């Protein structure tokens with residue numbers, strides 16, 4: 318069985334406070350984007366995990382796909398499987414690629430072995446693997462609060478718009494990015510700003526990580542300016558970086574300047 322774990326962008330990201338557990342509460346709209354990995358699962362005589370494509374840093378036995386399998390194996394009689402992940406979505410990119418792989422692995426195992434888990438149960442397993450992970454169970458636009466794993470419905474429909482993602486070949490660790498932010502409650506809640514037309518977002522919808530990361534990595538601000546220069550209606554860094562995206566009315570010609578990076582263009 319094959320599945321295609323997509324990624325996400327954050328439209329606005331406000332870090333509101335540090336929590337007693339060391340994590341941060343946030344406000345953000347998570348929006349699915351079609352740049353995807355490929356995950357294959359085949360029943361086998363013993364468990365194995367292999368990967369190809371982009372090199373994934375860290376111990377493969379701790380890959381989030383393996384952890385998803387082990388999590389379910391602890392509660393169910395799961396047969397052994399051969400798992401293969403072809404990695405396409407950049408890593409340390411603010412796109413939630415690893416979290417998506419884990420969530421799609423949970424969904425695939427649930428389906429293949431008829432475990433009968435509900436969406437809420439799958440989300441509970443996903444929360445144990447990472448703050449971003451539960452979003453990818455339903456994988457639809459959501460207003461996310463607390464650790465990014467508590468959801469409120471959002472009536473945001475950007476279908477028809479084109480998105481251009483630019484990964485500047487620079488990985489940023491999520492934990493380090495959080496260590497650099499100064500949490501504060503925004504004067505206007507992000508949910509209110511998102512209700513205004515997309516043309517207004519440039520002056521209102523903000524990713525708090527830009528404040529601490531743009532001075533350290535000037536290439537990020539440069540990409541954002543370039544995206545506006547080529548006609549983006551709205552541009553921002555996604556998550557804790559380093560991907561910067563632009564939303565456009567129609568498909569765009571990627572300039573030579575941006576073409577040096579790892580770019581992906583598609584419909585929202």
Ligand SMILES: C[C@@](CO)(OP(=O)(O)O)[C@H](O)COP(=O)(O)OP(=O)(O)OC[C@H]1O[C@@H](n2ccc(N)nc2=O)[C@H](O)[C@@H]1O
Pocket residue numbers: 327330339340341342343345410411412413414416446447448449450463464465491492495555556557558
């Ligand atoms: C910043 C965001 C925004 O969507 O996305 P990415 O940029 O990673 O895609 C997320 O909050 C990332 O979520 P995720 O990547 O799942 O983080 P986790 O694995 O749970 O945590 C990694 C580390 O980030 C910090 N962390 C994460 C989430 C959160 N709400 N508060 C935190 O302080 C903690 O230091 C934690 O040890």
Ligand SMILES: Nc1ncnc2c1ncn2[C@@H]1O[C@H](COP(=O)(O)OP(=O)(O)O)[C@@H](O)[C@H]1O
Pocket residue numbers: 373374375379380381382402407408409410411412413414415416418419489490491556557558
């Ligand atoms: N399947 C996976 N894909 C990507 N990264 C993974 C995976 N499993 C574990 N990881 C670990 O998670 C870290 C970053 O994950 P990722 O979700 O890509 O970050 P971000 O959301 O910031 O882009 C990597 O450094 C890697 O060690």
